[in-house]
Each structure stands twice: as C-alpha cells, then as structure tokens.
Amino acid sequence: MPDSWPPEFLDGPALEYTLERLRECAEQRDWWLHFIVLVHGAGRGGPGRTLIGSAGYKGPPADGVVEIGYGIVRSHQRRGYASEAVQMLLTRAFAVPAVERVIAETLPELTPSIGVLRKCGFEAIGEGSEPGVIRFEMTRAMYASSRGGTR
Numbered sequence: 001m002p003d004s005w006p007p008e009f010l011d012g013p014a015l016e017y018t019l020e021r022l023r024e025c026a027e028q029r030d031w032w033l034h035f036i037v038l039v040h041g042a043g044r045g046g047p048g049r050t051l052i053g054s055a056g057y058k059g060p061p062a063d064g065v066v067e068i069g070y071g072i073v074r075s076h077q078r079r080g081y082a083s084e085a086v087q088m089l090l091t092r093a094f095a096v097p098a099v100e101r102v103i104a105e106t107l108p109e110l111t112p113s114i115g116v117l118r119k120c121g122f123e124a125i126g127e128g129s130e131p132g133v134i135r136f137e138m139t140r141a142m143y144a145s146s147r148g149g150t151r
Helices: 012-024 026-031 081-094 111-119 140-146
Strands: 033-043 046-057 065-072 101-106 123-127 134-139
Touching (some): 012 026, 033 081, 046 081, 065 081, 081 101, 081 111, 081 140, 101 111, 134 140
Parallel strands (some): 065 101
Antiparallel strands (some): 046 065, 101 134, 123 134
C-alpha cells in the first residue's frame, strides 16, 4: 500500500457509510465501492500488487440514474488509471438496462478529475448536489454513440 493511501475523499465517514449500506443489503455490493489494485512484475512468489485507488457507485440505480465516484493516490495519478476505472464503471452501469444516465460530481478546482470525466465523454450539466460542485453526466445514448453503435 502506498504511503499516500487513502486517496483524497475516501475517508472514515465515506467508508462507514458504504459498510452500513452493505450490511443492509449485501446483494447490492456491486453498486458500491471497489478497490483499484495495480498488478506489476512477476517476482519471486508471483506478481506484486499495490493498492492505488478506489472507484464505485454511490448505490444502486434510482430512477434510471447511478452516480459514480473515484480516486487515485497522488503517487499514481496522471497515468490513466482513473480514466480506466471510470470506463469500467460506465461499461458495468450501461450493461444494466434500467440505467439511462450515469452522473458524477466534482469540485471546479479539481481539474484532473474534470479532465478524466471529459476524456471519458461526460458533459457538464450544471450545479451538483452541494454548493460549488459541478455535475457531469453520460446518457445511454451518449455512451452508445461514443462506442460507434446503438444500445
């Protein structure tokens, strides 16, 4: 585990909230937090693994919408890991027919996070759920179009 663990915004209250939701409904575990583990070099005893971040949903879809969140430790940022994680979250979300939109929120000063969302095809749609937060979205149609097909 890197010295910079945990990633920004993955704090005790966030983990406790996730654990409470999992205790309430364990079968929805795929709609919560996932850890990002970097597998590297096959050394003595097999490949090494480093915990570099987290990504996931903020609960199962509600009214066709699911929200995502992600974070990579500083020592591993700007290497494409967040973009890869967001793409995985989109693929998984839109594999569920009930999901029509995926949203994400970030602060305007977190330009790397905004860059990840834009790189992954999200569009800014206005204010988020809290003051000073920007909301981004990816609709099913946008997702299908970005992959050269319809879904």
